[in-house]
Amino acid sequence: MTDATGAGDAIRVAVSTVIFSLRTAEDGDRLMLPLVRRTRTPHLGQWALPGGWLDPAEDLDAAASRTLAETTALKPSYLEQLYTFGDVDRAPTRAISIVYWALLRSDLVDAQRAAAGAPENVEWFDVDAMPPLAFDHNRIADYALWRLRNKVGYSRIAAGLLPDEFTLTELREVYETVLGQRLDPSNFRRLLEGSDELVPTESFRTGNHRPARLFRYVASA
Amino acid sequence: MTDATGAGDAIRVAVSTVIFSLRTAEDGDRLMLPLVRRTRTPHLGQWALPGGWLDPAEDLDAAASRTLAETTALKPSYLEQLYTFGDVDRAPTRAISIVYWALLRSDLVDAQRAAAGAPENVEWFDVDAMPPLAFDHNRIADYALWRLRNKVGYSRIAAGLLPDEFTLTELREVYETVLGQRLDPSNFRRLLEGSDELVPTESFRTGNHRPARLFRYVASA
DNA sequence: ACAAAAGTGTTTACTGTACACCCATGA
DNA sequence: TCATGGGTGTACAGTAAACACTTTTGT
Incomplete structure (x- = not known):
């Protein structure tokens, strides 16, 4: 300029x-x-x-x-x-x-x-x-x-497609839909749980089977 | 629009x-x-x-x-x-x-x-x-x-700062200067040599000590 | 012969992946 | 009690880091 x-x-x-x-x-x-x-x-x-x-x-x-x-x-x-x-x-x-x-x-x-x-x-x-x-x-x-x-693949951007609280399965399904490929549920869980960006709540999503714990992303990580 | x-x-x-x-x-x-x-x-x-x-x-x-x-x-x-x-x-x-x-x-x-x-x-x-x-x-x-x-960190962009042919030490020094940190010479060598993007030439850079082989990046990888 | 850089080999720790297995719930 | 998704444990493979070691040159 x-x-x-x-x-x-x-x-x-x-x-x-x-x-x-x-x-x-x-x-x-x-x-x-x-x-x-x-x-x-x-x-x-x-x-x-x-x-x-x-x-x-x-x-x-x-x-x-x-x-x-x-x-x-x-x-x-x-x-x-x-x-x-x-x-x-x-x-x-x-x-x-x-x-x-x-x-x-x-x-x-x-x-x-x-x-x-x-x-x-x-x-x-x-x-x-x-x-x-x-x-x-x-x-x-x-x-x-x-x-x-x-x-x-390298950020928690997928949260922008979900409500504030969600189960790990819901989050995994977002990843699967966006990426177009299946992910191992247990490995996905460990990866995200250990990331320090995801915090468990005391709420559960109830459905046909065992209730699933709801998670949310930390406010400012 | x-x-x-x-x-x-x-x-x-x-x-x-x-x-x-x-x-x-x-x-x-x-x-x-x-x-x-x-x-x-x-x-x-x-x-x-x-x-x-x-x-x-x-x-x-x-x-x-x-x-x-x-x-x-x-x-x-x-x-x-x-x-x-x-x-x-x-x-x-x-x-x-x-x-x-x-x-x-x-x-x-x-x-x-x-x-x-x-x-x-x-x-x-x-x-x-x-x-x-x-x-x-x-x-x-x-x-x-x-x-x-x-x-x-994830591409061979550093080549844009060097001539067509260079030694692995010269390339490592570019990385070190750009990133502002020292890198292990032997690990750097293995990483880049095994990348299939770097090809050895028959030329050597001669200097005070053992000559170093010159490398170049492959044309279109 | 010696210093210094080029280049090789080995050990260790960590991370990603596959998969077996147990748990808790509704029907 | 059974089917199903929720959730845990473990074993293996591939990669990154640390570092001891050998090779080759100029002086």
């Missing part, structure tokens, strides 16, 4: 978000993301990532949250910047997209839809069955999914 | 680069980065990261390379997008900075300076002794350094 009055003209700045959640399907929970059907050219009628233009008076994170709420009525449980896409030919006229990725607790999806009224032109898609998207959004969604799967 | 004619006005887009190289100091090689002294307001006279405004007709990577060359006459050996900084109050008037981080082979620094003529207002600083920088550039430089140290 050399000046505050330079030649920054004619470049429009968009902010988009790839937001994941777990949604119940025929064969158990699936990792899904909401898409918005475009109502304008270019790519009119095609599915696209939720987003909008950056307002000159708002921070980037705020723009991601605002445009996500405006298009889908959803508020993310976790939000992180992903990458800025800016190839000259990615849209008919020059536009760069600052893309965020986000997680939404599964227990909040329907509550938020109910509170805001189901928005038009929004539909959830399984990450393993994505339609063709507008612009370079397929590439963007793939990259976000890669980052999510990567980060699940 | 909802439209190609939206309200993206009044937001200027800059591209900056944090480029690292190894430079010889009194106490051995140090990890350093070049800064540019500002010749305009705001922050006139302060040190800042090399960069410039994004041209509407160029890709983001190209803008990073171009602005780096214009301000420092350097061409990176490795270049990767870091993060986009866009807080409303990070500059007097709204400007977002798409920041890249880069590595420069130590054998090319002086060659490039000689070829292009030493640029004005550029100086190299030890990453452990940074001056106060313009805007939020201290925070940006810190983040880039964190990313470099992180990535050195």
Whole structure:
């Protein structure tokens, strides 16, 4: 940056978000993301990532949250910047997209839809069955999914898909759904119990069989 | 993104680069980065990261390379997008900075300076002794350094700081300088030799003692 | 011959994984 | 009492760290 009055003209700045959640399907929970059907050219009628233009008076994170709420009525449980896409030919006229990725607790999806009224032109898609998207959004969604799967391996990010309290089996199933592979229940238990980030509560989830202890993540580890 | 004619006005887009190289100091090689002294307001006279405004007709990577060359006459050996900084109050008037981080082979620094003529207002600083920088550039430089140290641990990125061929001791010293800690020579050797990414050559580095075999990284692993 | 760096071998501890097994509950 | 998921114990394999040791060169 050399000046505050330079030649920054004619470049429009968009902010988009790839937001994941777990949604119940025929064969158990699936990792899904909401898409918005475009109502304008270019790519009119095609599915696209939720987003909008950056307002000159708002921070980037705020723009991601605002445009996500405006298009889908959803508020993310976790939000992180992903990458800025800016190839000259990615849209008919020059536009760069600052893309965020986000997680939404599964227990909040329907509550938020109910509170805001189901928005038009929004539909959830399984990450393993994505339609063709507008612009370079397929590439963007793939990259976000890669980052999510990567980060699940070395952080407690998966908690962003669950309520505050959960059983170890529920947490393991989140990992299994996101990563697309089975994990050994006993080893998973030891790994997470020994991590000092997970604390047992005195509550139990009761069901068909032996009750399972509920856990929560520590506040600020 | 909802439209190609939206309200993206009044937001200027800059591209900056944090480029690292190894430079010889009194106490051995140090990890350093070049800064540019500002010749305009705001922050006139302060040190800042090399960069410039994004041209509407160029890709983001190209803008990073171009602005780096214009301000420092350097061409990176490795270049990767870091993060986009866009807080409303990070500059007097709204400007977002798409920041890249880069590595420069130590054998090319002086060659490039000689070829292009030493640029004005550029100086190299030890990453452990940074001056106060313009805007939020201290925070940006810190983040880039964190990313470099992180990535050195799980990738062969360190090769971007060395010539094509090098001894294992030279490579280990790069790791030690970047990470700021000593590594066991024999364990380092076994780890890297067994990685299938490093291939031995028939050349040797001759010196005061037993000659050391030169290695190179495989082309496309 | 000696110093110093190059390079090899061995021991130990730790971590991830597989899997056998016991426990507690609802039906 | 039985089926099922909750939860514990153990054994094995692969990897990382520590460090003793041998090899090869210049002086």
